[in-house]
Amino acid sequence: MEYYSKQISDLIGELSSLPGVGSKSAQRIAFHILNMPKDRASSLASAISNARENVKFCKTCFTLTDQDICPICSSNKRNKKVIMVVEDTRDLVAYEKVGKYEGVYHVLNGTMNPMQGIGPNDIRLKELFERLEGDVDEVIIATNSTTEGEATAMYITKLIKPTGIKVSRIASGVPVGGDLECIDEVTLLRALEGRKEL
Amino acid sequence: MEYYSKQISDLIGELSSLPGVGSKSAQRIAFHILNMPKDRASSLASAISNARENVKFCKTCFTLTDQDICPICSSNKRNKKVIMVVEDTRDLVAYEKVGKYEGVYHVLNGTMNPMQGIGPNDIRLKELFERLEGDVDEVIIATNSTTEGEATAMYITKLIKPTGIKVSRIASGVPVGGDLECIDEVTLLRALEGRKEL
Numbered sequence: 001m002e003y004y005s006k007q008i009s010d011l012i013g014e015l016s017s018l019p020g021v022g023s024k025s026a027q028r029i030a031f032h033i034l035n036m037p038k039d040r041a042s043s044l045a046s047a048i049s050n051a052r053e054n055v056k057f058c059k060t061c062f063t064l065t066d067q068d069i070c071p072i073c074s075s076n077k078r079n080k081k082v083i084m085v086v087e088d089t090r091d092l093v094a095y096e097k098v099g100k101y102e103g104v105y106h107v108l109n110g111t112m113n114p115m116q117g118i119g120p121n122d123i124r125l126k127e128l129f130e131r132l133e134g135d136v137d138e139v140i141i142a143t144n145s146t147t148e149g150e151a152t153a154m155y156i157t158k159l160i161k162p163t164g165i166k167v168s169r170i171a172s173g174v175p176v177g178g179d180l181e182c183i184d185e186v187t188l189l190r191a192l193e194g195r196k197e198l
Numbered sequence: 199m200e201y202y203s204k205q206i207s208d209l210i211g212e213l214s215s216l217p218g219v220g221s222k223s224a225q226r227i228a229f230h231i232l233n234m235p236k237d238r239a240s241s242l243a244s245a246i247s248n249a250r251e252n253v254k255f256c257k258t259c260f261t262l263t264d265q266d267i268c269p270i271c272s273s274n275k276r277n278k279k280v281i282m283v284v285e286d287t288r289d290l291v292a293y294e295k296v297g298k299y300e301g302v303y304h305v306l307n308g309t310m311n312p313m314q315g316i317g318p319n320d321i322r323l324k325e326l327f328e329r330l331e332g333d334v335d336e337v338i339i340a341t342n343s344t345t346e347g348e349a350t351a352m353y354i355t356k357l358i359k360p361t362g363i364k365v366s367r368i369a370s371g372v373p374v375g376g377d378l379e380c381i382d383e384v385t386l387l388r389a390l391e392g393r394k395e396l
Contacts, residue, residue: 003291005264011249014242018227021219027288029216033246034253034262041250044212045243048231051209052239055232064232066203090225093201 008034060131062107062124064089072096072104079103081137085128085156087111087144095142103140106131111148112155120155129159138166145172206232258329260305260322262287270294270302277301279335283326283354285309285342293340301338304329309346310353318353327357336364343370 004012008030016026033041057063058070065071072078072092082103086092092105110123132139139160143149153169160167173191174183202210206228214224231239255261256268263269270276270290280301284290290303308321330337337358341347351367358365371389372381 003294004287005253005262005268007245007249007252007264008262011245014245019230020223020226025218028218030249031262031286031288032217033250036250038250042247045246047205047209047212048243048246049240051205051228051232052234052236054205055203064203064206064229066205070203088229089202090229096201 057109058107061105062109062127063092063105064107077102081135082140083128083131083136083138084140084142086142087149087152091142091144103138108143108152111143111146111152113148123152125156128156132160132163132165136165138168140168140170142170255307256305259303260307260325261290261303262305275300279333280338281326281329281334281336282338282340284340285347285350289340289342301336306341306350309341309344309350311346321350323354326354330358330361330363334363336366338366338368340368 003009011030011033012023012026015021015029016023018026021029033044036044054066055064056066056068058065058073059068060073061070063070063072067074079102083106084092084095084101084103085106085108086095087108087110089107092107095101095105106124106128108123108125108128110118112118112120112123128139139156141153141156143153157167157169171194172187173194174180174187180188201207209228209231210221210224213219213227214221216224219227231242234242252264253262254264254266256263256271257266258271259268261268261270265272277300281304282290282293282299282301283304283306284293285306285308287305290305293299293303304322304326306321306323306326308316310316310318310321326337337354339351339354341351355365355367369392370385371392372378372385378386
């Protein structure tokens with residue numbers, strides 16, 4: 001039996017397909033939407049369709065943007081000779097928020113994951129190597145510190161090394177403010193291996 | 199500085215205004231939407247606008263429905279002489295899922311909350327008393343067991359008592375499967391007071 005009228009259960013169904021939204025929160029959000037002023041609900045609906053319709057990949061770095069070339073790639077203040085490779089646009093934004101990185105990015109939009117059948121051709125690797133044919137000094141690999149992220153980093157490193165371009169990997173270790181006793185063993189080992197002389 | 203293009207940050211802003219969605223989950227949901235097939239994104243958007251446009255209050259019980267009179271109020275299998283008073287449509291659905299209640303409902307769409315300036319005239323109480331002028335045997339008060347829910351229950355009880363209509367309140371006590379040591383003192387006291395002879 002349907003407990004809610006069709007529109008409400010459609011809405012709950014759509015919402016519960018979103019990541020991190022279970023059936024209870026989908027119900028809560030649905031009732032929040034039903035109690036919104038009509039213009040607020042329609043601005044939410046149009047934000048969804050607008051974003052999906054107009055946002056595309058930057059033709060250079062493949063971040064999500066509303067322009068052909070994203071503001072970072074088209075800025076002449078950024079050093080185009082240094083490319084940071086990240087998994088997705090959120091990672092790019094995380095580094096942009098730091099505000100200290102002056103190079104450009106390359107967004108893979110995924111990582112290699114043989115278990116799920118995602119190979120080197122399914123992420124933006126070919127496009128990265130095309131960019132490296134230009135004038136590039138350094139590639140900084142900033143994929144996540146997960147199995148897939150590390151495997152992708154190793155794969156990229158192996159292919160770039162022979163070209164003579166400098167390749168680096170962001171440091172792995174104890175996060176600032178982190179409490180040693182709460183940190184996993186692999187991270188502790190990495191932090192030890194990556195120690196710096198003072 | 200804007201880290202995301204306008205459409206993306208609009209979408210993140212709209213999503214993070216939803217209940218239970220913080221800024222990190224809003225980003226995650228936004229990128230999920232950006233990576234959805236276009237027709238899935240537009241069906242999500244239209245579910246939101248459809249629900250908000252077409253769902254209204256039932257003219258009898260004030261539940262949210264797409265018809266003038268909801269299926270429960272218009273069903274001739276339900277006992278119209280027993281009215282269960284609930285706070286919102288979700289509470290009605292919770293009891294409908296149990297499937298044992300054969301009466302009808304009255305949805306207050308809120309509770310009295312003097313601290314927030316919500317008085318008896320701001321919830322559907324007048325409409326409840328209008329219904330009681332008809333042929334009603336019993337009013338079951340099933341507002342939540344919160345301070346506001348209890349206060350609303352007491353207020354309704356006080357007004358109905360003189361009319362001679364039977365008023366009851368759903369039982370308060372230890373939930374089935376509940377572990378005594380994890381249950382708060384007020385609930386334990388209620389369970390003791392409401393004990394039944396076996």
